[in-house]
Amino acid sequence: MNAPIIKCHNLSHSYSGKTALSNISFTCESGEPIGLVGPNGAGKSTLLNILCGFMRSVSGDVTLFGHKPGASALSGRVSALPQDAQLDPAFSIGEQLYFYARLQGLSTPQAKHETSRVLEAVALKDVLKEKPSALSHGMAKRAAIAQALIGKPKLILLDEPTAGLDPVNMRKIRTIITELSPVTTFIISSHDLAELGRLCQQILLLDKGIMSTMQLNASENNKPTRFLTLQMEPCSAPDVQAKFNNIAGISRVSNPQKNEFIIEYNPEIQPSMDLTIITCINDNNWQYRQLSQGKTLEEKLFFDGK
Amino acid sequence: MIPSFLKHTSLICQFELKRFFATRKGLLYMITFAFIWYLILFYPIRFSSDFLGQQQNTPEGNSFFQFIGFGSLLNWRIPELGVYWHFSLVIFPLLTVVTSADQTCSDRNRGTLRFVCLRVSRGSLFFGRFSGIMLTQAILILASLLSTVALIAFRDTTLLSVAFNSASAIFLSLVIALLPFTAMMAALSATVQSARQATSWAILIWTFLAWIISIFSAYLPALNSLKLLIPGYQISNLSQLAEWQTLQLAYIPLLQTIILLSIGRWIIHRQSL
Numbered sequence: 001m002n003a004p005i006i007k008c009h010n011l012s013h014s015y016s017g018k019t020a021l022s023n024i025s026f027t028c029e030s031g032e033p034i035g036l037v038g039p040n041g042a043g044k045s046t047l048l049n050i051l052c053g054f055m056r057s058v059s060g061d062v063t064l065f066g067h068k069p070g071a072s073a074l075s076g077r078v079s080a081l082p083q084d085a086q087l088d089p090a091f092s093i094g095e096q097l098y099f100y101a102r103l104q105g106l107s108t109p110q111a112k113h114e115t116s117r118v119l120e121a122v123a124l125k126d127v128l129k130e131k132p133s134a135l136s137h138g139m140a141k142r143a144a145i146a147q148a149l150i151g152k153p154k155l156i157l158l159d160e161p162t163a164g165l166d167p168v169n170m171r172k173i174r175t176i177i178t179e180l181s182p183v184t185t186f187i188i189s190s191h192d193l194a195e196l197g198r199l200c201q202q203i204l205l206l207d208k209g210i211m212s213t214m215q216l217n218a219s220e221n222n223k224p225t226r227f228l229t230l231q232m233e234p235c236s237a238p239d240v241q242a243k244f245n246n247i248a249g250i251s252r253v254s255n256p257q258k259n260e261f262i263i264e265y266n267p268e269i270q271p272s273m274d275l276t277i278i279t280c281i282n283d284n285n286w287q288y289r290q291l292s293q294g295k296t297l298e299e300k301l302f303f304d305g306k
Numbered sequence: 307m308i309p310s311f312l313k314h315t316s317l318i319c320q321f322e323l324k325r326f327f328a329t330r331k332g333l334l335y336m337i338t339f340a341f342i343w344y345l346i347l348f349y350p351i352r353f354s355s356d357f358l359g360q361q362q363n364t365p366e367g368n369s370f371f372q373f374i375g376f377g378s379l380l381n382w383r384i385p386e387l388g389v390y391w392h393f394s395l396v397i398f399p400l401l402t403v404v405t406s407a408d409q410t411c412s413d414r415n416r417g418t419l420r421f422v423c424l425r426v427s428r429g430s431l432f433f434g435r436f437s438g439i440m441l442t443q444a445i446l447i448l449a450s451l452l453s454t455v456a457l458i459a460f461r462d463t464t465l466l467s468v469a470f471n472s473a474s475a476i477f478l479s480l481v482i483a484l485l486p487f488t489a490m491m492a493a494l495s496a497t498v499q500s501a502r503q504a505t506s507w508a509i510l511i512w513t514f515l516a517w518i519i520s521i522f523s524a525y526l527p528a529l530n531s532l533k534l535l536i537p538g539y540q541i542s543n544l545s546q547l548a549e550w551q552t553l554q555l556a557y558i559p560l561l562q563t564i565i566l567l568s569i570g571r572w573i574i575h576r577q578s579l
Binding site: 049052053054055056070072073075076078079080082084085086087088089090091095096099100102103104105144147 | 308309311314317318321324325329330331413416417418420421422423424425426427428576578579
């Protein structure tokens with residue numbers, strides 16, 4: 001088992017008497033990316049800001065690698081993409097990244113090399129001499145991610161890394177995270193649950209300042225019933241539900257959204273339910289878009305049991 | 307290896323120098339500064355030195371300058387430097403307030419400080435930027451002093467050694483005099499949202515604080531000593547001194563600087579970024 005890289009104990013924070021975080025306790029170990037989700041105003045950015053040392057919590061204890069947030073010992077080990085933070089408009093992207101690399105203790109040639117490396121990693125090598133004002137929103141975001149990659153930190157906290165990005169850039173960011181995951185632990189705050197579902201095995205859910213954690217794989221396999229999520233082409237939902245309900249082993253079929261069905265079944269009665277479902281679709285001449293194991297992350301996090 | 311506090315402070319200081327001497331905004335400021343000093347050098351300093359040179363040894367001249375409050379000008383061995391001293395005591399504090407008002411506030415609002423504070427302590431950031439601004443001021447003082455010395459040498463080359471001696475005294479005294487102004491702006495910049503707000507607060511501190519202390523000290527004279535905390539409090543007395551005597555009052559700005567930097571550091575450590 002890995003040693004915890006983040007330890008939070010009874011962490012609380014409030015703004016002018018309004019609770020943002022309420023007695024949060026959790027630990028994170030190094031490894032796969034960890035998702036941080038929650039509705040707007042749930043306290044996600046507050047938590048990340050406290051972890052980065054940008055603000056102090058009202059009460060509770062936090063340590064990263066055994067040090068208080070903002071401690072000098074964390075320089076180069078912990079990095080972040082703070083939400084909405086912009087680079088200095090007076091200097092070029094290259095000058096600023098070089099400066100940050102020097103602050104992390106890199107020598108002049110190392111800092112120059114590192115600046116090129118991180119810009120190349122986010123496909124921005126051409127903007128080395130550009131000022132931040134010359135970059136589009138997506139490029140600025142990637143430049144900010146580039147600063148987080150300087151010095152190959154052990155932990156990177158990303159606050160909404162893909163917000164406002166086009167699909168191509170979103171995929172680039174996902175690729176960077178996947179490539180670096182073996183050596184760097186990412187904590188990603190995002191509203192894009194599909195993206196978190198692809199990247200993360202562990203989710204931290206914050207709602208009204210209260211946190212709960214979820215292991216994505218573990219929660220599926222240990223239950224006596226399993227789920228399939230089916231996205232159909234336009235179809236008659238009552239017909240689909242009626243046919244599926246007649247299949248042995250299916251205990252419940254719900255239709256949470258248009259053309260989307262969640263099928264709950266008993267794997268002991270029908271272990272290969274996915275094949276049975278596809279056969280049923282084929283027999284009825286329906287068309288489907290996607291069939292996936294388990295519930296969507298959105299269902300699991302926000303609608304399970306509701 | 308993580309750089310030390312001093313190394314971080316030095317890197318931030320160097321970056322501030324780059325901000326001043328290698329960015330468009332900094333260059334614009336330098337051009338303005340050079341133009342102002344060109345006017346001061348070639349009109350008041352050059353002409354008044356001729357005038358002062360003539361009046362220096364006459365009793366009429368002496369009493370005239372004493373009467374208008376500029377008697378101390380006659381105590382300078384080189385009149386140009388006396389005039390320079392009086393101008394610089396007014397101009398440099400004002401320029402300092404303008405140039406050092408935005409030590410951290412814009413970067414804090416923009417979120418840029420977050421990128422820096424992921425890598426350095428807030429103390430390094432605070433003192434690094436303060437040092438950068440002070441070094442910039444020192445370079446500007448040096449440049450203006452050297453141009454004044456050049457003007458003196460142009461008039462009389464035999465005065466060069468005396469000029470360098472007096473200029474050294476001025477340089478040291480001016481840098482010390484500017485320390486509390488920069489420290490005050492560093493503390494204000496750590497508190498407020500914009501450079502404009504920092505400048506407004508600086509003006510309020512100078513005017514209203516001095517005024518309020520004056521009112522209260524009428525009832526309780528001991529309170530008058532609180533004026534010692536206002537940057538620039540000693541400047542009117544400083545203008546009456548000449549050459550190395552100007553360092554006699556250096557303890558006041560040094561004390562003010564220590565207090566203001568302590569306050570500023572305390573603020574920035576508690577400030578949310």
